[in-house]
Amino acid sequence: QVQLQESGPGLVKPSETLSLTCTVSGGSISGYYWNWIRQPPGRGLEWIGYIYYTGNTNYNPSLKSRITISVDTSKNQFSLKLNSVTAADAAVYYCARENWNYAAYGVDVWGQGTTVTVSS
């Protein structure tokens, strides 16, 4: 059973860089698309972007200028960096797997989410 676990600081200062890592356990990072999705308090889901295990990325145009998603297959991890954060970036950040193996499953595995607060 594949499990995802987000880690990183829960508090980031305005204008600084938010950095999160997702560790994949119980399965391989190979063969899948690895997503970051966020949810501001009391609001809906926003797709941030994904990285394929080979390193190919696809970002939300609304955030593209500020984000970098990377993968480390040797550690079964992928990471998100979001720079120049503001209060609008405060949210629960989820890492999630998008599965296209054998069928177009969509996002079939989610991490539990990590809350990021932006404050000085």
Place this chain on the structure above:
Amino acid sequence: EIVLTQSPGTLSLSPGERATLSCRASQSVTLNYFAWYQQKPGQAPRLLIYGASSRATGVPDRFSGSGSGTDFTLTISRLEPEDFAVYYCQQYGSSPRTFGQGTKLEIK
């Protein structure tokens, strides 16, 4: 970008009733790469339906998805107490991936 609009925003029903949730896309969803997710308070979303009409592993058969092109529906045939939650639709056939704003299913 494909904009997904869910209706209604809130649906008030009683256990045992039938629930019908709708999601309309601003343009046709590629090859019906369309999903429904359930989210309960304090939890991550859970995949219910993929490919517009296929149930994910472990999802009870009272959940069904239908539709194609721009109009999609999630039906819960007979509501159980654990079904009261927020439901999101998503298209994953084109980038950026997009979600609907959610439908809250609450107990009447």
